Amino acid sequence: MGSSINKTVCIAGGNGFVGQALKTSLQQSGFTVLVLPRTLYQHDVQALADRIDGCHAVINLAGASIGKRWTRSYRAEILNSRLVSTNNICKAMSLCNQPPERFISTSAVGIYDTSHQHSEDSIFFANDFLSDVCKRWELAADATPAYVRKSIVRLGVVLGKEGGTLKKLLPLFRMGLGGRMGSGKQAFSYIHIHDLCKAVLHILLQQNPSEKYNLVAPQIISNKEFTRALAQALHRPAWLFVPAFVLKLMLGKSADVILKGQQVIPSNLLNEGFEFDFPDIHQQGFFL
Secondary structure: OOOOOOOEEEEEOOOOHHHHHHHHHHHHOOOEEEEEOHHHHHHOHHHHHHHHOOOOEEEEOOOOOOOOOOOHHHHHHHHHHHHHHHHHHHHHHHHOOOOOOEEEEEEEHHHEOOOOEEOOOOOOEOOOHHHHHHHHHHHHHOOOOOOOEEEEEEEOEEEEOOEHHHHHHHHHHHOOOOEEEOOOOOEEOEEEHHHHHHHHHHHHHOOOOOOEEEEOOOOOEEHHHHHHHHHHHOOOOOOEEEOHHHHHHHHHHHHHHHHOOOEEOOHHHHHOOOOOOOOOOOOOOOOO
8 A cells, every 4th residue: 555545534334343343454454544423424414524525435334234123114214324324425525625535335235136146247136125225325326426436335244253143143053053044045145254344445445446346255155055154163063944934923024134145246356356365154264
């Protein structure tokens, strides 16, 4: 990283699992990281502009969790939390005297359907709530000023023992209570938190970054393969399973996140020479 590069990065939604890991990773790479208060990116565009003025990049991770039951009101919160933060950041960048050079806006692989294999060029999108959220989220980022380089990152399931899905599953698997969910045949597109942070740094340092990136490991596996790999790493059995109807009773429509999966490949990262440190979920040390 050249000394001429502005080293300040602002993160919206920086207090969660991904945000905290990314903050630490960027700081270790020499960046100064500012976590933006929610009051700024949700409410005060001018104050937000003042805060991000002169920074190198803004990364938007903000959005209500999709891991709760999707009542009608909570569906609105999932969508609106993403649209408001993205809209406000785009407006704030246009108000800056010295606007950020880069904007990385988040989306998810849930935008894709479950029938095809998807690179970033795929046009086969799903027709459900999550896909609609992703489409509208990405469309909101189109308001990025033309002089700011925008990249959209579509996240798979982010795995790391410090948080997210894996933190919830580890206690169950350690007690021998783990197993596949639903049929287990659904695709499971994942990325290790270390590789996610490394990929974001890669994007920030690209002179001409791609407009979209699938942030997933290059390995395509099923939910059953994931649970088997986790159980083997912990030296525990994984013979139990949670039927689809039980998940639907427990979680409502949000069970779709678990019961549906997309086959996604990180074509743009690979084409740019990015090397994953955790490309295989079976490799030693992946879960530990």
